[in-house]
Amino acid sequence: MAADVLLEIEDLRTHFLLDDGVVPAVDGVDLRVHRGETLAIVGESGCGKSVMARSILRLVDPPGQIMGGRITLHRDDGPVELVGADPRLLRRIRWQDIAMVFQEPMASLSLVHTIGSQIVEAVRLHENVGKAVARRRAIDMLDRVGIPMPQRRVDSYPFELSGGMRQRAMIAMALSCRPALLIADEPTTALDVTTQAQILELLADLQDEFGMAIMMITHDLGVAAQVADRMAVMYLGRVVEYGPAEQVLGAPRHPYTRALLRSMPRLGRASRTRLTAISGMVPPPYARPDGCTFHPRCDSVLAGRCETVTPHRLPLGDREVACLLYEQEENS
Template identity: 60%
Template sequence: MRNDTRPLLSVRNLRTSFFQDEGTTKAVDGASFDVFPGKTLGIVGESGCGKSVTAQSILRIVDRPGRIVDGEIVLTRADGSEIDLVKLKANSREIRSVRGGDIGLIFQEPMTSFSPVHTVGEQIIEAVLLHSEVGKKEARLRGIEALRSVGIPKPERRIDEYSFELSGGLRQRAMIAVALSCNPRLLIADEPTTALDVTTQAQILDLLRKIQQERGMAIMLITHNLGVVAEMADDVVVMYLGKVVEQGKVDDIFHDPKHPYTKALLQSIPSIDSTPRLKLPTISGSIPHPFNRPKGCPFHPRCVSAIAGRCDVEEPPLQAVGEGRKASCFLYP
């Protein structure tokens, strides 16, 4: 079944902008990447680089005044047919069967991702009823099963509880259960562990890996935590200001980063071998607001290797810099 040559999801030149009175914010500005069946793609970047908007664009749930202005998001469905999600209408039947059915989504806010006035069960059962032809009783059993499969103890009791009665870790597990209840082939996890403490983070990551092995599901893992990516991902996409600046296999990216931004990111994590009390290098400056995007390479004002007269004038294209990897930087002609 595993067919690594044909991507499950193929994003091409995606552009999503927010049209406000102050001006247009290009949240995602020409991102391209592929997600392969059964593999994990890590999308890394600082806050505001367009990671979450990319996820919302794939499901077509970008909030107004945001809108996809260009690009393709091609999903290969279970029967082998391909659909371009960008061409579907945002509230159409087709896209709604993709949401929750083909693609499940989990968020970083387990606290507020559940309705405060509905039980966890109501929200799982609703999803099951929507995507499969079963009765209420069967849907409830499946809901309990989904809760059990993510390691929630006493699922037949927990299903009638409200999200605020669960601990943070259980809540995120319940969130995963909702996303998995209809057997999606792709799970988009948007910062799934950010709001959790470190022990719970490890448990949730283990759970995701276990589920992936059991079901052969693809995961698109959005995070700013490089440790999580190193542990989980097969392929990595590094985003900066709505653009993909580097992509490749996880080992290549971590052991031999090409783009100065990726290098800087990796240098700013503490290593177990580093001298104690040594100040970690930081990336100078701060992320410009996407509204005030710098001319040329978006990273040049903060880049240590910026070439004056080139990087601040022209925009480097994303091009191959080795076997199966790409980067957008003039250092690699």
């Protein structure tokens, strides 16, 4: 395995065990995040992006359950296996190695504590520093993320800030322990276009400064095109295409990626279109089609094969694609 891999996910399966049946939200995800890079995760609503991301730090609540797979974090002092890890180890890894930012900051910020006290607590959980030092770090981080008058805002409660400022505060908190990986789940979807652009620029600056990797989950192929080094395209709980962003966007191989790109004619401009314009619907979660799960919507379907044979992900140059079109190419 390449030395610069920071996080490796292999055959991750996270299912929701409901009374009416099992929802295989994440059903065999394979992914790698390299040090310092931005990996964009794209795909239609419900394809398992958030459940995959939350599985990494085991933030999926019951009835969700990790059924199998491996998630390996390659720290400087050696690899750590996260599936099955002791909760105390996961708490140490959270913030310090891997931090998360969600679409709705109110869901991750405490309403009854000031922004500053939450950052101070996160810093002191991981570093042996006094309150005054941690408070100075909090003010410095609020300043870095572009919050005006940070000496005053550090004592604000989340509800006293605007949506854009709360998102910045959330990023300040996430970065206060200098994580090696930031997982950002739709961090700008709820913001206006101008604030969205500012936040993406800010993340890029902080990434350069701290050398961290970013896993950027987004509906918006325009955002992915702007920020990503690599891309993973998810459909129904699996990654169907993975590779360098310019290749995936410039010459998509999987029929699903092609359909996604066709549904976004204004790629390159800031667009807020949700990825729902592909023919047919995402099948209901309990009823996953047999064979390739995309076959009922696919315009390149191979009759008699795609309905029954599950495609494996195959290397195609720098890329990996799970589609029988290419298995045939390889076998012929």
